[in-house]
Amino acid sequence: MTAISVPTGLFGGVFELGGAAEHTGDAGWLRALLDAEAGLARAQARVGLIEPAAAEAIAAACLPERFDADALGRAAAGGGNPVIPLVRELTRAVEGEAARHVHKGATSQDIMDTAAMLVARRACAAIDADAGALIRELARSARRHRDTPMAGRTLLQQALPTTFGLVAAGWLEAISTAATRLSDVAGDGLAVQLGGAAGTLASLGAAGPDVVRAYAAELGLAEPALPWHTDRGRIAELAGALGRLCGAVAKAAHDIVLLAQTEVGEVAEEGEAGTGGSSTLPHKRNPIAAVSALACAQQAPALVASLLASMAQEHQRAAGSWHSEWQPLSRLLCLTGSAVAWLRASVERLRVDSARMRANLDLTGGLLLAERVTTALAADLGRMAAHELVQDACAEAADGRRDLADVLAGRAEVRRSREEIAALLDPAGYLGSAGVFVDRALQRFGARPAGVEGEEG
Numbered sequence: 244m245t246a247i248s249v250p251t252g253l254f255g256g257v258f259e260l261g262g263a264a265e266h267t268g269d270a271g272w273l274r275a276l277l278d279a280e281a282g283l284a285r286a287q288a289r290v291g292l293i294e295p296a297a298a299e300a301i302a303a304a305c306l307p308e309r310f311d312a313d314a315l316g317r318a319a320a321g322g323g324n325p326v327i328p329l330v331r332e333l334t335r336a337v338e339g340e341a342a343r344h345v346h347k348g349a350t351s352q353d354i355m356d357t358a359a360m361l362v363a364r365r366a367c368a369a370i371d372a373d374a375g376a377l378i379r380e381l382a383r384s385a386r387r388h389r390d391t392p393m394a395g396r397t398l399l400q401q402a403l404p405t406t407f408g409l410v411a412a413g414w415l416e417a418i419s420t421a422a423t424r425l426s427d428v429a430g431d432g433l434a435v436q437l438g439g440a441a442g443t444l445a446s447l448g449a450a451g452p453d454v455v456r457a458y459a460a461e462l463g464l465a466e467p468a469l470p471w472h473t474d475r476g477r478i479a480e481l482a483g484a485l486g487r488l489c490g491a492v493a494k495a496a497h498d499i500v501l502l503a504q505t506e507v508g509e510v511a512e513e514g515e516a517g518t519g520g521s522s523t524l525p526h527k528r529n530p531i532a533a534v535s536a537l538a539c540a541q542q543a544p545a546l547v548a549s550l551l552a553s554m555a556q557e558h559q560r561a562a563g564s565w566h567s568e569w570q571p572l573s574r575l576l577c578l579t580g581s582a583v584a585w586l587r588a589s590v591e592r593l594r595v596d597s598a599r600m601r602a603n604l605d606l607t608g609g610l611l612l613a614e615r616v617t618t619a620l621a622a623d624l625g626r627m628a629a630h631e632l633v634q635d636a637c638a639e640a641a642d643g644r645r646d647l648a649d650v651l652a653g654r655a656e657v658r659r660s661r662e663e664i665a666a667l668l669d670p671a672g673y674l675g676s677a678g679v680f681v682d683r684a685l686q687r688f689g690a691r692p693a694g695v696e697g698e699e700g
Contacts, residue, residue, distance in 0.1 A: 246652065253686075255534050258539055259581055260576060260584040261541075261581050261585075262370075262580060263367075263577050264580060266369065268453065269316075271556075272312075273315075273363065275359075276363045277333075278305065278361055278462065279303035279354045279358045282462045283300060283349055283376075284344060285299075285457075286457035287347060287454055289453055289461070291458040292375070298344075300341035301341055301344065301345055310329065324351050324566065326351035326354045327351055332345075342603045346484075348437075348439055348444065348649055349439065350439055350440050352472055352565060353438060356563075357436045357462065359478075359568075359679035361502045363572070370583055377586055378415060378422065382415055383413050384407075384590065385408045389681045390406055391407045392601065392670045393407050393600035393603070395401070399501075401603075409681050415495060415685075417682045418488070418491045421487045421488040422491070423608075427484075433463070434459070434467040435463050435464045438471075440450075440560075472560050472561070473560065473561055475564075478553070479554055480674075486547035488583065489539075489540040489582055491577050492536055492539055492586045493540035496540065497535040508596060510530075510591070511528065511594045512530045512531065512532055526636075530589065534590035536583075536586040539582035539585060540582040543578060545576070546574055546578070553565070578657060609648055616633050616664065616667050624656060626694060632654065636654065648668055649661070
């Protein structure tokens with residue numbers, strides 16, 4: 244079972260779990276902004292615009308510990324973004340002639356957008372690591388419980404038998420597919436930004452495209468065909484992938500919470516001492532990891548919507564829409580990572596009570612298998628007659644709290660023994676293709692590609 248490292252802050256223990264949090268806070272952003280400035284200087288040295296020694300002097304000054312994120316944030320009010328005061332402080336920190344080349348040819352948005360891509364890639368790598376562990380655990384659970392029968396539920400009512408293996412395989416399929424999509428976006432869709440003041444890179448002359456190419460190579464990000472200052476499709480695509488993964492996590496977490504209800508009791512989280520307790524009720528054992536996963540994931544839709552709304556940007560540089568992305572994107576990355584980490588903890592803690600699952604299947608005295616009996620009797624009576632007979636028998640059984648097998652055995656039209664009817668009402672004999680579907684999910688899981696790289700090459 245994975246040890247849970249609790250972050251600091253009043254709400255950090257719930258909403259900032261997992262490795263993504265460290266990359267999306269102030270320290271992560273400051274590191275990314277400085278990496279973007281250092282990478283820009285080195286890219287220009289690659290194409291001969293500045294001396295290599297100047298680039299290394301700038302890079303040497305790009306140490307996060309030399310800068311105060313809080314002070315930069317306060318100073319950002321003057322120009323509307325933290326890059327302006329950062330460049331001022333960085334220029335002061337670089338010695339000699341190299342200081343003239345700090346931020347050369349770039350605008351503030353170039354550095355902010357490139358830093359956002361670095362933040363996103365690093366956070367996505369952390370998310371992918373937790374998602375990989377979660378997926379492996381779901382695969383083990385699906386395999387272990389491939390043929391464990393339980394009640395399938397529709398509209399929160401028992402419907403037909405299914406297996407816990409198929410339930411876990413459904414979670415596996417949805418989460419694995421969503422995680423793979425996020426990995427694809429993080430691997431191919433995150434590009435450097437370098438367009439200068441109005442997207443023409445005029446200040447770099449004919450060398451502009453070569454600098455962009457070198458910049459991308461330096462930071463290990465994609466090279467865009469042209470600057471994307473007001474084309475926010477990359478942000479939107481990333482937001483969509485994060486939102487999809489949160490949705491898949493929320494579905495599984497919600498199922499676990501429902502299955503862990505006292506009256507259902509088919510699963511339980513078994514954490515360390517004190518896990519899942521209550522401030523008032525000493526007997527409580529809440530599925531707190533699943534609850535926390537749900538709490539994180541359910542914030543994603545609003546954040547995704549905010550990022551999509553920010554796509555409407557004017558002319559070559561936006562007045563406000565671009566700025567409005569920074570916090571929702573950071574929060575969405577952090578919450579997605581936390582949701583995945585919490586669900587991983589929940590699944591690793593999960594105890595499956597197969598006996599309780601069987602007891603719940605038997606709660607209705609065979610009503611769950613009425614469809615199967617109808618199909619069997621249709622051969623003798625015809626479909627409509629069989630349906631009406633079984634429907635009437637179900638009502639009699641429910642009203643009198645009797646087993647459906649007893650009621651049907653007493654009907655003259657049913658030319659089957661009670662033993663034959665009881666066999667038809669055995670949930671384990673009416674699981675359809677559940678096992679095949681579990682096998683398919685496990686086969687697809689084995690083909691999942693490796694995750695994104697966490698650091699630039």
